[in-house]
Amino acid sequence: MSTPQLVVHRDKELMAQAAAARLITKVVDAQTSRGYASVVLTGGRNGNGVLAALAAAPARDAIDWSRLDLWWGDERYLPEGDPERNVTQARQALLDAVPLDPRRVHAMPASDGPFGTDVEAAAEMYAAELARAAGPENHGSVPTFDVLMLGVGPDTHVASLFPELPAVRETERTVVGVHGAPKPPPTRITLTLPAIRSAREVWLLAAGEDKAQAAAIALSGAGEVQAPAAGAYGRSRTLWLLDAAAASQLPRSLYPPASP
Numbered sequence: 001m002s003t004p005q006l007v008v009h010r011d012k013e014l015m016a017q018a019a020a021a022r023l024i025t026k027v028v029d030a031q032t033s034r035g036y037a038s039v040v041l042t043g044g045r046n047g048n049g050v051l052a053a054l055a056a057a058p059a060r061d062a063i064d065w066s067r068l069d070l071w072w073g074d075e076r077y078l079p080e081g082d083p084e085r086n087v088t089q090a091r092q093a094l095l096d097a098v099p100l101d102p103r104r105v106h107a108m109p110a111s112d113g114p115f116g117t118d119v120e121a122a123a124e125m126y127a128a129e130l131a132r133a134a135g136p137e138n139h140g141s142v143p144t145f146d147v148l149m150l151g152v153g154p155d156t157h158v159a160s161l162f163p164e165l166p167a168v169r170e171t172e173r174t175v176v177g178v179h180g181a182p183k184p185p186p187t188r189i190t191l192t193l194p195a196i197r198s199a200r201e202v203w204l205l206a207a208g209e210d211k212a213q214a215a216a217i218a219l220s221g222a223g224e225v226q227a228p229a230a231g232a233y234g235r236s237r238t239l240w241l242l243d244a245a246a247a248s249q250l251p252r253s254l255y256p257p258a259s260p
């Protein structure tokens with residue numbers, strides 16, 4: 001378990017730009033040392049803000065897009081192409097603008113696909129896809145993601161792991177279906193905490209006043225069932241990327257501001 005590191009930027013725009021720059025460097029380093037990189041995307045405004053900043057970044061194409069594996073931390077269980085799907089929003093923000101290898105873009109199943117309303121079967125398919133991509137070092141469950149990004153909800157949820165719901169309590173499976181999510185739509189697919197924790201680095205994105213209480217709760221030693229963001233950590237690094245508004249309820253001793 002890696003102790004959370006915090007970086008606080010002046011505002012959400014700068015946080016997104018700085019996170020995008022950080023992601024470029026991380027991906028280029030992984031591709032240089034291992035030949036490819038593996039990144040897990042998140043939905044939400046902060047997550048899509050990072051993707052949009054990456055699309056606009058001058059150094060964007062230092063990344064070899066053909067050797068980048070993209071996965072999702074969660075997905076809203078809606079029909080293919082629905083504007084509310086995380087993959088739809090990621091395509092609009094970045095993916096349609098860069099030459100990815102479509103075989104390496106691993107979107108989660110849609111509700112009008114082969115599984116229909118059986119979101120558990122859809123989740124099992126994604127778990128099997130992850131297992132096929134896993135290396136021996138992962139005990140055959142999920143690949144070693146270089147970076148797994150997570151937006152943080154005002155209730156401290158990450159991915160579609162909501163406080164007190166069954167999915168956050170899952171300790172064996174890597175992907176599960178979610179019913180009755182408090183953030184619409186109610187039916188979702190999500191990685192579980194064991195899957196999230198297999199990542200080398202977990203980056204939690206929290207910008208905006210509405211995230212200040214969630215950041216303070218998650219970073220104050222709260223339990224992962226009550227505050228799922230508190231259970232999201234990487235094997236070698238856990239990084240909270242905040243703006244000043246989201247950090248406003250944190251003790252200043254927790255972080256030196258990165259941006260004046």
Ligand SMILES: O=C(O)[C@H](O)[C@@H](O)[C@H](O)[C@H](O)COP(=O)(O)O
Binds near residue numbers: 042046150
């Ligand atoms: O499917 C989703 O909605 C996201 O994966 C979710 O986990 C999101 O990241 C948080 O709710 C934060 O969303 P905002 O950045 O929009 O506040």
